[in-house]
Amino acid sequence: MITIDGSFGEGGGQILRTSLALSLITGQPFRIEKIRAGRKNPGLLRQHLTAVKAATEIGQAEVKGDAIGSQQLTFVPGKIKSGDYQFAVGTAGSATLVLQTVLPALMLGDGETTTLTLEGGTHNPFAPPFDFLQQTFLPIINRMGAGLTATIERHGFYPAGGGKFVVSINPSAQLQPLELLERGEIKTVKARALVAHLPFDIAERELSLIGRKLDLPGEALHGETINTSPGPGNAVFILAESQHVVEIFTAFGERGVSAEAVANTVIKEARAYLNTEVVVGEHLADQLMIPFALARGGAFTTLPLSKHSTTNIEVIQKFLDVRFEVTSLSNRAVRVSVK
Numbered sequence: 001m002i003t004i005d006g007s008f009g010e011g012g013g014q015i016l017r018t019s020l021a022l023s024l025i026t027g028q029p030f031r032i033e034k035i036r037a038g039r040k041n042p043g044l045l046r047q048h049l050t051a052v053k054a055a056t057e058i059g060q061a062e063v064k065g066d067a068i069g070s071q072q073l074t075f076v077p078g079k080i081k082s083g084d085y086q087f088a089v090g091t092a093g094s095a096t097l098v099l100q101t102v103l104p105a106l107m108l109g110d111g112e113t114t115t116l117t118l119e120g121g122t123h124n125p126f127a128p129p130f131d132f133l134q135q136t137f138l139p140i141i142n143r144m145g146a147g148l149t150a151t152i153e154r155h156g157f158y159p160a161g162g163g164k165f166v167v168s169i170n171p172s173a174q175l176q177p178l179e180l181l182e183r184g185e186i187k188t189v190k191a192r193a194l195v196a197h198l199p200f201d202i203a204e205r206e207l208s209l210i211g212r213k214l215d216l217p218g219e220a221l222h223g224e225t226i227n228t229s230p231g232p233g234n235a236v237f238i239l240a241e242s243q244h245v246v247e248i249f250t251a252f253g254e255r256g257v258s259a260e261a262v263a264n265t266v267i268k269e270a271r272a273y274l275n276t277e278v279v280v281g282e283h284l285a286d287q288l289m290i291p292f293a294l295a296r297g298g299a300f301t302t303l304p305l306s307k308h309s310t311t312n313i314e315v316i317q318k319f320l321d322v323r324f325e326v327t328s329l330s331n332r333a334v335r336v337s338v339k
């Protein structure tokens with residue numbers, strides 16, 4: 001039984017999600033204590049419970065401590081079972097983070113295709129938006145040997161939630177190592193702004209500022225009104241396509257925050273990436289840790305690692321016999337290698 005301190009490092013829900021994912025794959029049971037102990041609302045929230053429920057059902061597991069507010073959880077996995085599954089967070093909690101929990105096990109499943117229908121937040125602060133999954137993360141995992149597709153049926157913005165997307169998973173016996181060390185030239189930079197149940201001029205103002213500050217032509221700027229979202233929302237993306245990766249940077253509108261401030265947030269993040277020669281952005285680096293560990297090899301260059309990523313590495317190394325080497329290339333770049 002592996003024991004995990006849920007308060008160490010970054011101290012968030014990622015520790016639980018990574019533990020669940022790798023417990024399913026390795027068959028190793030674990031006990032996690034002090035779950036999100038340092039957070040304003042410590043313990044399990046609805047989105048964490050949905051991730052636990054999904055892992056329990058897909059892994060035919062035994063679980064104790066699965067209740068709102070619980071800071072302790074014991075998880076004993078069984079055999080991974082493919083099939084058609086549907087899980088709903090029930091709040092605006094991130095459905096993409098529920099996917100993050102069970103996807104690794106299903107990618108290496110029993111050979112049968114799995115369809116996952118997930119409901120909840122699809123475009124939340126502090127979680128990968130659906131667009132990032134579809135256009136950035138899944139294509140890279142498919143290059144490693146998986147067979148993944150994702151389609152969105154409803155957008156779910158915070159705080160209303162209510163989004164819905166479907167992921168089809170055709171498993172691979174083994175992921176293949178991948179090296180992402182040379183970015184090559186940036187082929188395209190585009191911006192896209194979404195508004196739901198809000199004035200369209202919010203998107204226009206965001207795109208206008210991005211166009212001016214990044215010197216983008218009008219055809220690279222696209223605004224869209226979302227009619228399927230249950231509640232209001234605004235998200236703005238900057239997409240940077242290089243030879244090997246499509247990176248997406250995101251900011252979300254908030255009540256009382258101007259469209260220009262939202263645009264400046266995503267511009268700053270995109271520039272931090274574009275002004276270096278690294279292949280992988282900060283958030284993608286975090287998402288690639290588990291797939292690269294499961295491939296037992298590979299390497300990528302990225303920005304200096306966040307506390308989120310270093311915490312993730314520590315948890316992964318508790319379950320898998322792999323070692324991450326992080327080598328500083330400059331004050332703005334590191335190389336991450338899996339041994």
